[in-house]
Amino acid sequence: MTWTTRQRSEIGDLAVITCGQGPRLILIHGVGLRAEAWNAQIEVLSEKFEVVAPDLPGHGESPLLPEPASLADYSERIASLLDRPTIIAGHSMGALIALDIASRNPEHILGVVALNAIYRRTDAARAAVNLRAASLDGASVPEPEPTLTRWFGDQASPEREACKIWLRNVDPKGYQSAYRVFSEEDGPSDESLKSLRCPALFLTGSLEPNSTPAMSRAMAALAPNGGVQVIETAAHMMPMTHSAEVTDALRNFAEGCLS
Numbered sequence: 547m548t549w550t551t552r553q554r555s556e557i558g559d560l561a562v563i564t565c566g567q568g569p570r571l572i573l574i575h576g577v578g579l580r581a582e583a584w585n586a587q588i589e590v591l592s593e594k595f596e597v598v599a600p601d602l603p604g605h606g607e608s609p610l611l612p613e614p615a616s617l618a619d620y621s622e623r624i625a626s627l628l629d630r631p632t633i634i635a636g637h638s639m640g641a642l643i644a645l646d647i648a649s650r651n652p653e654h655i656l657g658v659v660a661l662n663a664i665y666r667r668t669d670a671a672r673a674a675v676n677l678r679a680a681s682l683d684g685a686s687v688p689e690p691e692p693t694l695t696r697w698f699g700d701q702a703s704p705e706r707e708a709c710k711i712w713l714r715n716v717d718p719k720g721y722q723s724a725y726r727v728f729s730e731e732d733g734p735s736d737e738s739l740k741s742l743r744c745p746a747l748f749l750t751g752s753l754e755p756n757s758t759p760a761m762s763r764a765m766a767a768l769a770p771n772g773g774v775q776v777i778e779t780a781a782h783m784m785p786m787t788h789s790a791e792v793t794d795a796l797r798n799f800a801e802g803c804l805s
Contacts, residue, residue: 549585549708549786554607558626561607563599566592569656569804571796572627573599576638576662577724578693578713580606583637586789591797595633600624602640604720615723617731621646628654633800635659637785638757639728648746649738657745657803659796662754662782665733665761672732679729684722690714697783705786733761739768746772747799751780751788773799 554561563581565588575583581599588597601608603615603623611619620639625647633656636644641663648658667675682688690713698706739746746769748762759776766772775795780788 549582549704552582552585552588554581554601557600559603559609559623560600560626562601562627563588563597565597566595568595569800570630570632571595571597571800572624572632572634572644573597574624574634574636574640574643575599575602575605576636576640577602577728578605578716578721579709580712580716582708583712583785587785587793587796590793591800594797595800598627600627602720602724604717604723610717610720611723613723615727617642617646617727618650620724620727621650625651625654630654631656633657633659633803635661635796636663637661638663638782639724639731641757642728642731642734645734645738645742645746648742648744649734652743655744657747657799658742659747659749659799660762660765661749661785661792662751662757663733663748663762663765664731664757665765667732667756671756675729679722679726682718682722682725684719687714687716687718687721697781698787703787705783708786709783734765736768739765739772740770742769742771744771745799745803747795748772748774749792749795750776751782751784752776752778753781754784755781757782 573584604610641660648655750762766774
C-alpha cells in the first residue's frame with residue numbers, strides 16, 4: 547500500500563477526503579494521524595459506498611477546536627457531516643468519537659464500528675497515558691519514535707514511515723488538545739453502550755496491549771446489538787498493518803446494516 551496524500555474538500559470546519567458513491571460511510575482516524583490512515587479502506591470501500599474520511603480538528607488540514615476542547619466538541623464537529631443515514635467507524639480516539647456520535651445522534655446512524663477502543667484502562671495504562679499527555683507543551687511536536695515503537699515495534703515498514711511523517715508534521719496544539727482529551731477518557735459509559743439502538747461492532751487485535759480484546763468483548767456485551775471481532779496477530783495500527791482483514795470486517799458489517 548502506498549500512503550499517498552489525497553485531495554480534500556471542505557465541509558463546514560472540516561477537511562475531508564470523499565470517494566465513491568452509495569450509502570455513506572464515515573471513517574475517523576486517531577490522534578496524531580490524518581485521513582490518509584484509511585487509504586487502504588478508502589480504495590476498496592469506495593467501490594460500494596460514499597466514503598467520507600475527515601481530518602480530526604487540529605490534524606491534517608482541519609482547523610483547531612477552541613480550547614479547552616472535550617470529546618463532545620470533537621463529536622459535534624464531525625457530526626456536522628450527518629446529513630443522511632450513515633454508518634460510522636473510528637479508530638482509537640476516533641472510536642470514542644464514533645461511539646459518542648452514535649449515542650448522541652441515533653436517528654442518523656445505521657451502524658457503528660469501534661476499532662481499538664479503550665474501555666476502563668488499568669491503573670498502569672492510565673498513568674502512562676496521563677504522563678504522555680502532561681509532556682506535551684503545544685508548541686513543539688514530540689519525537690515520534692517512542693510512539694512508533696509502541697505501534698509497530700522496531701521493524702521498518704511503509705506504514706511505520708507514513709506514521710512518522712504524519713506525527714512529525716501534526717499541529718502541536720492540535721496534537722496536544724486531542725491527546726489530552728484521549729487521556730482523560732476511559733471509554734464509553736455503560737449507559738451509552740446500553741442505549742445504542744444501532745448494530746455495533748467492536749474490533750481489535752489479538753496483540754493489542756491497550757485496547758484489548760477483553761475491552762472489546764465487555765463493550766459488545768453491553769450494546770444491545772453488539773458484536774466483537776478480534777484480528778489475529780494484529781495490534782494497535784491494524785487498519786494499516788492488517789488492512790485487508792479490517793476492510794473485510796468493515797464491508798461485511800456495513801452491508802449487514804443495509805440488508
